[in-house]
Amino acid sequence: MSDIPLLKVHDVSKFYGNRIGCRDVSFELWPGEVLAIVGESGSGKTTLLNCLSTRLLPSTGSVEYHMRDGSYRDLYRMNEAERRFLMRTDWGFVHQNPADGLRMTVSAGANVGERLMAIGNRHYGKIRASAIDWLERVEIDADRIDDQPRAFSGGMRQRLQIARNLVTGPRLVFMDEPTGGLDVSVQARLLDLVRGLVNDLGLSAIIVTHDLAVARLLSHRMMVMKDGYVIEHGLTDRVLDDPREPYTQLLVSSILQV
Amino acid sequence: MPTPLVVSEVSKSFTMHLRDGIRLPVVSDVAFSVASGECVVLGGPSGIGKSSLLKMIYGNYAVDTGQILIRHDGRIVDLAATDPRTVLNVRRHTLGYVSQFLRTVPRVAAIDVVAEPLMARGEEAGTAREKAGALLARLNLPEALWQLPPATFSGGEQQRVNIARGFITEHTILLLDEPTASLDARNRAVVVSMIAEKKKAGVALLGIFHDEEVREAVADRILDVQQFSPRKITA
Numbered sequence: 283m284s285d286i287p288l289l290k291v292h293d294v295s296k297f298y299g300n301r302i303g304c305r306d307v308s309f310e311l312w313p314g315e316v317l318a319i320v321g322e323s324g325s326g327k328t329t330l331l332n333c334l335s336t337r338l339l340p341s342t343g344s345v346e347y348h349m350r351d352g353s354y355r356d357l358y359r360m361n362e363a364e365r366r367f368l369m370r371t372d373w374g375f376v377h378q379n380p381a382d383g384l385r386m387t388v389s390a391g392a393n394v395g396e397r398l399m400a401i402g403n404r405h406y407g408k409i410r411a412s413a414i415d416w417l418e419r420v421e422i423d424a425d426r427i428d429d430q431p432r433a434f435s436g437g438m439r440q441r442l443q444i445a446r447n448l449v450t451g452p453r454l455v456f457m458d459e460p461t462g463g464l465d466v467s468v469q470a471r472l473l474d475l476v477r478g479l480v481n482d483l484g485l486s487a488i489i490v491t492h493d494l495a496v497a498r499l500l501s502h503r504m505m506v507m508k509d510g511y512v513i514e515h516g517l518t519d520r521v522l523d524d525p526r527e528p529y530t531q532l533l534v535s536s537i538l539q540v
Numbered sequence: 541m542p543t544p545l546v547v548s549e550v551s552k553s554f555t556m557h558l559r560d561g562i563r564l565p566v567v568s569d570v571a572f573s574v575a576s577g578e579c580v581v582l583g584g585p586s587g588i589g590k591s592s593l594l595k596m597i598y599g600n601y602a603v604d605t606g607q608i609l610i611r612h613d614g615r616i617v618d619l620a621a622t623d624p625r626t627v628l629n630v631r632r633h634t635l636g637y638v639s640q641f642l643r644t645v646p647r648v649a650a651i652d653v654v655a656e657p658l659m660a661r662g663e664e665a666g667t668a669r670e671k672a673g674a675l676l677a678r679l680n681l682p683e684a685l686w687q688l689p690p691a692t693f694s695g696g697e698q699q700r701v702n703i704a705r706g707f708i709t710e711h712t713i714l715l716l717d718e719p720t721a722s723l724d725a726r727n728r729a730v731v732v733s734m735i736a737e738k739k740k741a742g743v744a745l746l747g748i749f750h751d752e753e754v755r756e757a758v759a760d761r762i763l764d765v766q767q768f769s770p771r772k773i774t775a
Contacts, residue, residue: 312625470646477645481660499645503624516602517624523600528557535558 286348288313288454288486289334294343296329302510303329307343309505309515313453316480316487318501318518320494320533326510327490328458334488335375335456336365350453370400374447378459380439383446384431390417390442391427397450416445420475437468441475448479457489461496473499494537498522506530542611544713544744545597546573550606550620552589552596565770566592570606572763574713579735579745581759584766590748591640593765594715596620597746598637599627610634610713632660637715638706642698644691651676651686654704661709668708675704679730695722707734714738716747720754732757 287310296303304326311317319327332338334345336357346354350372357365369375377383384393394413395403403409414424420441422434431439440460447455460476461469477500480487491497497504497518504521506514506529514527525531550570553563567589574580582590595601597608599619608619612634617626619635631637636657645653654672659665676686679700685693690701703719716735720728728751735758738745749755755762 315625474645474647502628517599517627519598519600520602520624523595524554524602526555526602531557 286313287311288315288348290344290346290354291334292344292346294330294333294340294345296326296333296338297341302326304333304507305510307512309512311454311486311488313486314484315503316485316489316501318497318504319488319490319507320492320497320504321507322492322533325507327507329510330507331456331458331488331490335373336369337375347454370397371450372453374450374452374455376440376443376447376455376457376460378462380431380436380443383443384439386432387430389428389430390422390434393431393442393446394449397446401450412449416449417442419479420445421471435468437464437472440464440472444472444476444479448483448485451483453486455485455487457487457491459491460489461491461493469496476500494522494533506533542616543573544576544611545746546607546609547571547597548607548609550596550608551604552592552601553604567765567768568770570768574744574746576712576742576744577739578760579739579747579758581755581762582746582748583762583764584769588765588769588771590765591717593768594637594717594746594748598631598635598715632657634711635713635715636706636709636711638703638717638719640717640721642690642702642705644689644698646691647689649687650681650690650693650701653690653701654708657705657709671708672704675708676700678734679704680727696724696727699723700727703731703734707738710741711743713744713746716745716749718748718750720749720751728754 289311291307291309294307295305307330319330321327329338333340339358345357347357349355375383391410391413394416395409398409398412414427417424417427422438422441431442434442461472464472473496479485489500501518504516504518505512506521506527508529514521514525514530521530522534525534548571551568553565556562556564570593582593584590592601596603597619603620606620610617610619610630612630617630619627619630651669651672654676655668658668658671673686681697681700685697690698693701699719699722706714720731723731732754735745749758
């Protein structure tokens with residue numbers, strides 16, 4: 283267990299005019315830790331995720347990242363090229379809609395290989411070999427490597443998006459409702475896959491979800507958001523088994539039992 | 541060597557915000573300790589707070605006041621006051637828990653469910669699976685089931701997977717929430733002997749056992765939880 287946080291978030295707020303996107307969010311994320319951000323639609327969880335992943339400029343606050351060279355860098359004091367490089371190599375971002383994270387008109391293999399080429403890999407055979415390896419790890423048959431994601435089902439596309447993100451060996455992956463829009467059997471398979479990969483690779487991840495069962499299965503720690511504020515924060519088991527805040531109690535008591 | 545588990549002045553209540561904020565007191569002024577090699581059994585009627593107490597010690601329930609002191613990695617950690625990351629680390633290395641029901645993960649084979657806590661401690665996958673298999677065999681779970689996910693197993697089969705998962709590591713504190721509730725006599729006897737071995741190895745055990753025979757066989761001491769309950773019977 284490393285004693286240095288990977289991400290240090292201080293008082294991040296985002297305003298849309300007078301409206302609050304998210305307000306005064308502070309936390310630290312540790313290596314190997316999976317943090318779930320839960321809350322209903324409009325609670326600010328995606329705004330927060332975008333502020334953390336440099337996709338959206340926060341109105342105030344700072345986000346510091348522990349670089350591979352050991353230094354901390356404020357993400358919003360980096361130049362655009364540095365941020366892009368980080369996004370392409372050390373980070374992954376898994377979108378709810380795979381079409382937002384994939385290039386739909388190039389082959390599955392190229393989708394995975396592209397990120398490798400972006401960090402300087404040039405050997406075609408090696409790129410193809412690691413693309414095949416990653417397709418297999420996400421349970422896509424290697425003989426689909428030359429097909430375009432347009433020809434894939436929703437679940438396969440989502441798995442391909444995950445492979446594309448993980449091929450560069452990132453240390454931090456952001457996920458926005460990664461299982462939203464998938465039917466339950468496909469969801470279970472994806473959850474199991476993500477859980478295994480996170481464990482095996484020792485990834486840190488921040489997962490936005492409105493599905494508390496997904497949060498329970500994948501996350502160590504949980505933040506509950508409402509109206510832009512983090513209203514409850516703690517060990518996932520604790521937040522779900524002994525929710526303290528009225529809104530969290532409402533969320534937990536609204537889960538359907540099967 | 542300090543005592544592995546000390547619970548001191550712990551109180552807990554639930555505030556039900558969806559029921560006009562009524563407060564349900566669960567326990568107050570809980571104080572006891574469990575020594576190395578000792579098995580303490582929580583006693584008292586249903587609903588008195590036995591399971592809640594285990595969940596507080598494991599960190600699933602927050603406490604209102606008091607300390608839960610755990611000997612972990614050469615120091616004392618107050619689990620009631622520490623951060624989530626430390627709680628998880630204590631669970632990985634020191635504090636084990638066999639819950640009443642197995643929370644199954646879709647698609648993960650029974651043998652991997654059992655091997656997982658060992659692998660989380662850095663054990664190599666092959667060795668971990670070997671140990672998992674040995675435990676499942678000892679608990680008489682048919683080998684044909686090992687590679688299947690436990691979601692479709694019977695209650696007793698799931699419970700044996702759960703027990704194997706809890707007993708596979710060398711955790712120094714083990715919490716047991718009715719691990720024998722849905723087992724037949726033969727498997728109850730296996731669990732009793734597994735608990736005896738843990739005691740011999742110096743593990744501190746705290747458990748709930750409704751089965752009198754098992755309780756007689758494993759308990760060094762019975763702690764009546766009623767004394768901590770606001771619903772104390774005064775008569």
